[in-house]
Amino acid sequence: MANIEDRLKRLKKAKDDALPEIQFTDQHKQNIRAVMQKEDLKHSILTLVHEPKSSSEIAQLLHAKNEQLIRHNEGAIFNLLHELELAGFVEASWQQHEQKTYVLTKKGLKILADEKERAPLFSFNKLWQEVRGQ
Amino acid sequence: MIRSFIQQMQQQIASKEARHYVSEEVEQHLLHSKAAYMQQGEEADVAEMKAVRDMGSSIQLGKSMNRLHKPKVDWLLIGLVLMALCIGFIPVMLADDSALLIDKLIHTFVAVAIIILLYFADYRVIWKGRWMLFVLLMAAFLIFSVMKDMTVDEYGVLTVFGTFMISNELFMPFFIIAWAAVLTIKLPPLKRVIGCFVITTCLVLIETSVMVCLTYISVTLIMIISSKFSRDQKMLVTGVAIVAVCTILYKTSFIYSVRMSTFLNPERYAEGSGYLTLLIEDIVRSAGWFGMQQPLTIPDDVGDFALLNVLQHFGYSGVIGVTLLLGGVLLKLLWNARTIKQPFGRMLVQGAALYYGINLLFSVLALAGFSAFFNMYTPFLSFGFESLVVNAILIGIVLSVYRRKSFEERMKPYEPKPYKQPEPLFDDHSRVGKFLQWFFYIE
Numbered sequence: 001m002a003n004i005e006d007r008l009k010r011l012k013k014a015k016d017d018a019l020p021e022i023q024f025t026d027q028h029k030q031n032i033r034a035v036m037q038k039e040d041l042k043h044s045i046l047t048l049v050h051e052p053k054s055s056s057e058i059a060q061l062l063h064a065k066n067e068q069l070i071r072h073n074e075g076a077i078f079n080l081l082h083e084l085e086l087a088g089f090v091e092a093s094w095q096q097h098e099q100k101t102y103v104l105t106k107k108g109l110k111i112l113a114d115e116k117e118r119a120p121l122f123s124f125n126k127l128w129q130e131v132r133g134q
Numbered sequence: 135m136i137r138s139f140i141q142q143m144q145q146q147i148a149s150k151e152a153r154h155y156v157s158e159e160v161e162q163h164l165l166h167s168k169a170a171y172m173q174q175g176e177e178a179d180v181a182e183m184k185a186v187r188d189m190g191s192s193i194q195l196g197k198s199m200n201r202l203h204k205p206k207v208d209w210l211l212i213g214l215v216l217m218a219l220c221i222g223f224i225p226v227m228l229a230d231d232s233a234l235l236i237d238k239l240i241h242t243f244v245a246v247a248i249i250i251l252l253y254f255a256d257y258r259v260i261w262k263g264r265w266m267l268f269v270l271l272m273a274a275f276l277i278f279s280v281m282k283d284m285t286v287d288e289y290g291v292l293t294v295f296g297t298f299m300i301s302n303e304l305f306m307p308f309f310i311i312a313w314a315a316v317l318t319i320k321l322p323p324l325k326r327v328i329g330c331f332v333i334t335t336c337l338v339l340i341e342t343s344v345m346v347c348l349t350y351i352s353v354t355l356i357m358i359i360s361s362k363f364s365r366d367q368k369m370l371v372t373g374v375a376i377v378a379v380c381t382i383l384y385k386t387s388f389i390y391s392v393r394m395s396t397f398l399n400p401e402r403y404a405e406g407s408g409y410l411t412l413l414i415e416d417i418v419r420s421a422g423w424f425g426m427q428q429p430l431t432i433p434d435d436v437g438d439f440a441l442l443n444v445l446q447h448f449g450y451s452g453v454i455g456v457t458l459l460l461g462g463v464l465l466k467l468l469w470n471a472r473t474i475k476q477p478f479g480r481m482l483v484q485g486a487a488l489y490y491g492i493n494l495l496f497s498v499l500a501l502a503g504f505s506a507f508f509n510m511y512t513p514f515l516s517f518g519f520e521s522l523v524v525n526a527i528l529i530g531i532v533l534s535v536y537r538r539k540s541f542e543e544r545m546k547p548y549e550p551k552p553y554k555q556p557e558p559l560f561d562d563h564s565r566v567g568k569f570l571q572w573f574f575y576i577e
Contacts, residue, residue: 056166075195099162
């Protein structure tokens with residue numbers, strides 16, 4: 001996966017070609033960066049849950065990867081996990097008297113295996129909406 | 135610390151169910167990280183403080199969870215059902231009878247009240263007392279049947295307060311609920327299920343009409359087939375169902391032999407049972423696209439023959455419109471049954487869709503020339519307290535399931551599945567793989 005800066009440049013170029021009249025402000029850039037970071041975090045959470053894992057385990061692994069977005073903000077993990085669950089990419093289940101664990105579904109596996117299918121995770125349209133909306 | 139964090143978060147979440155759903159998980163997480171800090175040698179207080187600090191803002195978490203877990207409202211289904219309730223007034227309007235209209239208004243009001251009540255009720259409570267529900271239902275069914283024999287009119291119908299006519303059909307949606315609960319146990323007990331199937335089928339066979347009985351058997355059978363039984367077990371249950379259907383056909387063989395000969399040659403029976411078949415054929419032939427000039431008099435034009443009445447007044451366009459609307463409700467129910475993940479919820483929606491769908495199918499088939507075999511009762515369109523209430527209960531349950539569809543059911547313990555590495559579509563080093571990587575900018 002290309003890093004965020006490269007992707008931003010590519011996105012800007014795509015936008016300039018398609019919609020030249022729209023201003024690409026710093027605010028837009030920041031918003032896009034936030035959205036992209038969130039999407040990247042989503043992606044790295046997906047790669048972690050091949051085996052069922054609880055939110056604590058996920059948090060530990062992300063801390064080990066030095067993920068900046070969840071420093072003093074582990075709540076974000078729940079947010080993303082629940083989003084992924086609602087989208088059907090992961091499946092949650094409660095073990096008896098234990099923590100809730102999450103595991104990839106077939107749909108999630110497919111999306112990880114086939115990079116092309118990352119479109120629903122990272123669609124230009126949705127991203128543009130979020131950028132404009134914020 | 136943890137308590138206050140959870141409380142602050144809960145204040146941001148509007149729905150009660152979402153609050154419980156999220157809190158339990160977050161609390162477990164916090165307790166785990168507190169334990170982890172204590173293992174590193176921190177004091178209990180400090181560990182708790184650090185655990186909470188790591189979580190970030192409770193208010194932000196609560197707000198985002200609130201956004202994610204809003205109760206889901208199935209506006210499309212609600213809209214379709216409201217329209218279906220409205221078209222229920224058409225046959226009554228055509229009959230031009232104010233007493234009937236008032237009754238219909240009361241019935242519709244009760245139906246809407248039932249839908250709203252069930253929408254807010256938590257269907258998941260039923261799952262815990264499923265066998266109890268089954269036993270109570272059978273007992274209630276028997277008691278009702280005995281009481282009915284003492285107080286009913288000659289048609290086997292009990293009339294309450296003059297306008298609420300009920301018979302044993304009212305039990306059908308409750309049986310569907312009980313079956314859905316029983317069939318979503320991880321390993322449903324075969325003997326008990328067959329026992330319940332045989333007993334309830336006998337009860338239904340003795341106490342309700344042939345149509346209701348056939349509907350009950352087919353709905354239950356399809357629900358059993360889509361449950362977790364093995365193939366042999368499903369075959370066994372299917373065998374039992376076939377025996378039951380044969381029993382019904384044998385019991386009613388006299389009626390059906392008459393109906394069969396009516397169906398084959400209605401003219402010969404034009405004075406008796408063939409009269410209706412001929413009447414329906416006549417109306418279907420002469421209705422045209424926009425209805426007949428001079429509508430005929432048909433028996434029970436608000437109830438069983440409501441769809442026929444619509445046909446002769448509004449023609450094919452009217453019937454197609456009504457069928458599209460009622461079929462739309464059915465399609466939405468089937469769609470919900472596909473998309474809902476919780477096993478119990480999905481089975482409930484599936485049962486409701488089947489019961490509604492079979493009734494709708496029968497009523498349309500009756501118009502298509504099979505009126506000798508099927509009753510014409512059309513869901514929502516036909517006048518009748520009982521049928522409306524039955525459909526209202528089914529729709530109410532479906533909405534209740536939809537409302538809570540994002541909450542995982544807690545009863546499902548985790549079953550470990552062997553993990554299989556996905557086969558890559560193309561080897562990364564093959565030419566096609568390299569081309570794809572280049573084409574899609576994948577590094």
